[in-house]
Amino acid sequence: MKKLALSLGIIVMALGLSACDESVTDEIEEPNAEEQSSHDNNQKREEAQMANLLALELQIGNEVFSAQLYESETTEALLELLPLTIDMEDLHGNEKFFYLSERLPTNSESPEHINAGDIMLYGDDCLVFFYDKLSTSHQYTRLGYIENVEKFTQAVGEGNVTVVLNFAGNDE
Numbered sequence: 001m002k003k004l005a006l007s008l009g010i011i012v013m014a015l016g017l018s019a020c021d022e023s024v025t026d027e028i029e030e031p032n033a034e035e036q037s038s039h040d041n042n043q044k045r046e047e048a049q050m051a052n053l054l055a056l057e058l059q060i061g062n063e064v065f066s067a068q069l070y071e072s073e074t075t076e077a078l079l080e081l082l083p084l085t086i087d088m089e090d091l092h093g094n095e096k097f098f099y100l101s102e103r104l105p106t107n108s109e110s111p112e113h114i115n116a117g118d119i120m121l122y123g124d125d126c127l128v129f130f131y132d133k134l135s136t137s138h139q140y141t142r143l144g145y146i147e148n149v150e151k152f153t154q155a156v157g158e159g160n161v162t163v164v165l166n167f168a169g170n171d172e
Contacts, residue, residue, distance in 0.1 A: 054079065055168030058129075058146065060155045066168060067119060069144035074121060077104040078143065083166040086127070090159050094132035098163075100125045108139040117149035118142070129163075131156050 054075060056067040069075040081102065088096035103124040114120070118130045120140035129146065131153045146152045155161075 053144070056144065057166045057168045058152075059164040059166070060152075060161055063151070063155045065152050065155070066147045067144055068147065069119070070142060072107065072143075073105045074107060074141050075143055077102075078121075078127075079167070083164065085162065085164045088127075088129065088156075088161050088163055090156075090161075092134075093158070094130060094134050096129045096131065096156055096161060096163070097122070098127045100127055104141075106141045108141050110137060110139055111142070112136065114140075115145075115149075116153060117146040119144045119146065129156070 052071040053068040054071055056069050056079075058065040058067055069078070078100075081100065086098040088098045091097055104121060106121060106124050111118075111120075113133070113135055114130050115133050116131050120128045120130070120143055122128050122138065122140055127143075128140070129152075131149075
C-alpha cells in the first residue's frame with residue numbers, strides 16, 4: 001500500500017512538473033518582433049549557405065584567397081565579368097569597394113550585422129569586400145564570403161588595393 005501511494009505521489013509530481021515545463025515553454029515560444037527578425041535573418045543566411053556555392057579566387061599581390069559565392073542571378077552576372085582586375089578603395093577602415101562597369105541584378109536586404117569576409121553588392125554596381133565586422137542599416141545583396149578572413153584582412157591592409165578576380169583554378 002505504501003508503495004502504491006509513493007508511486008502515485010511520484011506520478012502526480014511528474015505531471016505537475018510537466019505542466020510547469022509547458023508554461024515555461026509557452027513563454028519562450030513567443031519571441032518579440034526584434035528577436036523574430038534576427039531569427040529570420042539567421043535562417044536566410046543558413047539556407048543560403050546550404051545552397052550550391054560557386055568558387056571564386058581573389059589575388060592580392062602574391063597572395064591568393066578562396067571565396068565562395070552563393071548561387072544566384074547576381075553572382076551569375078558577376079561571374080560573366082571575369083576575369084577582372086579592379087582597384088578597390090578603402091572605406092571606413094572596414095571595407096574595400098569598387099564600382100563595376102555594369103549593373104547587376106539585385107536582391108537587397110538590410111543584413112543589420114556584417115561579418116569580416118562578407119562579399120556584398122551595394123546598389124546594383126558597387127562590389128564590396130568587408131574585412132571587419134560592423135552593424136549597418138544599409139541595403140546589400142549578399143554574394144558570398146572569403147574563406148581565410150584573417151589572412152585576407154592582413155593582405156588588404158590600409159588604403160586602396162588591386163584585386164584580381166577569377167574562377168577558382170583558372171590561371172587566365
